[in-house]
Amino acid sequence: MTRRDIGAILFDKDGTLFDFGATWNVWAANLLTRLSQGDAARAQALGDLIGFDLAARRFSPDSFVIAGTPDDLVDVLSPEFPDLTRKDLITLINDEAVSAPMAEAVPLAPLLDHFLAEGIVLGVATNDAERPALAHLDEAGVRGRFAFVAGSDSGFGAKPTPGQLLAFCDAIGIMPDRVVMVGDSTHDLVAGRAAGMWTVAVLTGMADTATLAPLADVVLPDIGHLPGWLGLA
Template sequence: MEKTRTISGILFDKDGTLLDYAKSWVPVNYELARIAAKGDEGLARRLLVAGGMDPDTGHVAPDTLLAAGNTVEIAEGMVAAGSPMTVVELSTLFDGLFAQSASLAVAVTDLAGFFAALHGKGYRLGVASSDNEQSIRQTARRFGFDQYLHYVAGYDSGFGIKPEPGMVLGFCAATGLDPHEVAVVGDNNHDMHMGRRAGAGLTVAVLTGTGSRESLAAASDYCLNDITELHALLPDDGAPRRVIA
């Protein structure tokens, strides 16, 4: 537990971490494939397979395009797999779809209470997602934890994309923390590798997304069932050295 005692800030992924991936995003994946296929059901199934999702079961394989890609990467993958639309057209449509989907997302816990408790202990808190920034902020408002966030970064926020280190370094710049004082929490290896590349003090994987203990073991310091187990991992007496007003 020694590494946990240096942590003063926590940077969360959104989908699969704060939100239950299967309940929140599998229906969206079916819709984005229909959009990319322009209603051609056979093509939509092929696009889902290309993105890493079984069209019959809805299972999304770890670290595939639909598991970890940002809007543009997903659009590029759909075009490469046969969508008749352009990357620019699909990116615009997907961003709109993802923003609308914030109202249908299913949280893994009471996020307002969860963030309030961490904020009360003095942690600096942020969300870094491969989704667009607007969708992140809409999700935070919907679930009532926006007031506890010190930082929000999407793929379009100017900090680069996962697994590059930019989002973590942006969090550090916004909060005054050093990377070794930050825990990165996510459900796939893009999150873990982002944290490692930035020099984060802790990489914490959760199993509410598309990753498994096996797929996440190499790049994570801890693998938890869900974010609620962070309370035990980061005990009060090992909490931040810098208290926030």
């Protein structure tokens, strides 16, 4: 099986289709401000819990939030808010995520259209929840290009387990060894390897080449370099 035989590409969303810092640093600052009801000291204390520096408005590279799910975030935050249920916190987190400003890693529509013109099926597998994921793809005007979109709450599990990835293969009828998993975190790449897919790492998230390279068939600056790697440029 060679790269020429690839029939589908499954993208992570945050840090892959969209630049991580430009989107999620804003989301985190807004979420912490909302949760703390404007109390700056409280907001920074909550930021410390999740690996976010509110003053600098950036995540620590080792923050669990970067590759985690909304449920992971609730696990950490819920002890701080005993008056809120898990459902309340999930709803609040997802509401803020839906309104997060999305910065495309590269112009998405022409790139995705290029793949589609070559007969490649496209999908998204994200550890974000499904509702904000669909909203973000709608905002970018590209949702219709994807044959499959799964979030961490879509019923297939979350990365680094391969459930979302195998569900994509089932949905489109293509074997995993003809699919590329593209992502910016080790969670994406571990899931891709577990599913039996090709794995491509991009550097538009928080992880560096040294972290990603051992799990990737190739490390690219961004998804705009995929056509060249696939021989479609």
